[in-house]
Amino acid sequence: MTGTTSESRLILPRYLREPAEKRTPVGFPDYRSTALRAPLRTPVDLPHRLTEVTGPVLGEDRVLPQDADLTLRNGGEAIGQRILVYGRVLDSDGRPVPDALVEVWQANAAGRYRHVADNWPAPLDPHFDGLGRVVTDSLGRYEFMTVKPGAYPWGNHHNAWRPAHIHFSLFGRAFTQRLVTQMYFPDDPLFGQDPIFNAIPPVARHRAVSRYSLERTQDNWALAFEWDIVLRGTDQTPFETDDDGDVA
Amino acid sequence: MTTAEGASQFVDPLDVPPDPATPFQPRSGQRGTGFLTEPFRLGTTPSATVGPYLAIGLTWPDGIWAAAEGTEGGIWIRGRVLDGAGDVVPDAMLETWQADPDGRFPSPEDPRGASTHPGFRGYARASTVHPPGEFGIFTLKPGRVPDGEGGLQAPHIDVSVFARGLLDRVVTRIYFADEAAANAEDVVLRGLTEEQRRTLVAEPTDDGYRLDIHLQGERETVFFAV
Numbered sequence A: 001m002t003g004t005t006s007e008s009r010l011i012l013p014r015y016l017r018e019p020a021e022k023r024t025p026v027g028f029p030d031y032r033s034t035a036l037r038a039p040l041r042t043p044v045d046l047p048h049r050l051t052e053v054t055g056p057v058l059g060e061d062r063v064l065p066q067d068a069d070l071t072l073r074n075g076g077e078a079i080g081q082r083i084l085v086y087g088r089v090l091d092s093d094g095r096p097v098p099d100a101l102v103e104v105w106q107a108n109a110a111g112r113y114r115h116v117a118d119n120w121p122a123p124l125d126p127h128f129d130g131l132g133r134v135v136t137d138s139l140g141r142y143e144f145m146t147v148k149p150g151a152y153p154w155g156n157h158h159n160a161w162r163p164a165h166i167h168f169s170l171f172g173r174a175f176t177q178r179l180v181t182q183m184y185f186p187d188d189p190l191f192g193q194d195p196i197f198n199a200i201p202p203v204a205r206h207r208a209v210s211r212y213s214l215e216r217t218q219d220n221w222a223l224a225f226e227w228d229i230v231l232r233g234t235d236q237t238p239f240e241t242d243d244d245g246d247v248a
Numbered sequence B: 001m002t003t004a005e006g007a008s009q010f011v012d013p014l015d016v017p018p019d020p021a022t023p024f025q026p027r028s029g030q031r032g033t034g035f036l037t038e039p040f041r042l043g044t045t046p047s048a049t050v051g052p053y054l055a056i057g058l059t060w061p062d063g064i065w066a067a068a069e070g071t072e073g074g075i076w077i078r079g080r081v082l083d084g085a086g087d088v089v090p091d092a093m094l095e096t097w098q099a100d101p102d103g104r105f106p107s108p109e110d111p112r113g114a115s116t117h118p119g120f121r122g123y124a125r126a127s128t129v130h131p132p133g134e135f136g137i138f139t140l141k142p143g144r145v146p147d148g149e150g151g152l153q154a155p156h157i158d159v160s161v162f163a164r165g166l167l168d169r170v171v172t173r174i175y176f177a178d179e180a181a182a183n184a185e186d187v188v189l190r191g192l193t194e195e196q197r198r199t200l201v202a203e204p205t206d207d208g209y210r211l212d213i214h215l216q217g218e219r220e221t222v223f224f225a226v
């Protein structure tokens, strides 16, 4: 049956997916928790329809200005190496993703999370809760001030230590663009023995590592690390026209 | 001149054979034009697990309310997340995304215009912490949504599951057992076996619906590659 209404013949974007050899697999044998949790059957292809190409609007109203500074909590200053983390959220077409919610969480400078399940003997910091939230600006830029997280042991194997990392959660415009990931720091000596880092295919690992930035390092105040995050783009050619008929 | 039989073995060093059809290109493997022949693409950022401490970053007091508390016609969708040993997963997070009762999405990306259904966000985020293994979201039952091919999809909710031990989210859908006619026409369900379909269909309860998500095992839920 051929529909004639505009609703039945919708022209929808198709979000491109990185080939499997460049994507993190859901399960990875060296990461033991995946054994009973990662699904074993091959996922069923779901072509992108309206539900997949739309997504929630979660913006400024979820974020307070102080959420962008993790170093000032409970009326005092967090202990640790102060760092500025900044970058852009783009899609794979190179287009900025504006007004996107970015949620981050991390361990404190000693490598301890403020969480009931984390009780290894490293100190908690009363002035650090490890939670940050920002929204990207009109050019897709984000930044927040924090302290560099410490490495922490996690018992996956003998002497298993997570390389220092910050957890990131991002929404783009569409359900297909949803991403939860971790940002690492350059040249971490713990990369080699970390199965969560090494589950990322070798060709894509550098995309999870931030870059030290002397340009944005603040004199007498904070080191800076730059990390651009790339969400899935669409199969539209880069030469489509915008609302005014101009080549975008 | 070299017509004698004995000379046929002689190889003339200046008799250079023509280029093979695919010339040797040590770096790229192919001779390019110097212009981009495909759109330029950035590599996407690889996913990683939410880990065991996701509650720090991803807890929202209003997370479970896809529809505002008290919205008329609201339903609870509850269920458990189970692992391959049949144990409940007490540290997972679910996110849901769906249309409003008219089949429209509260998103500027809906080409028909964003839904303005009062109190409806369409999105919920629930943990399985309290009680362990169980999630619950409050929402409105979605309407039917065009499938883009002239038909209508059955009412459904897209679901992402995140947890320690999952290096990427896994995606599934929730359908509704009391929509048998619509389900029979649904383009996604039609592509599945009866046994697979059962893993996606929520059963009615007193205040909504219930569906367990099995990450592994005999009754492993159908997960989708999106």
Ligand SMILES: [Fe+3]
Residues within 6 Å of the ligand: A107, A162, A165, A167, B051
């Ligand atoms: Fe962590």
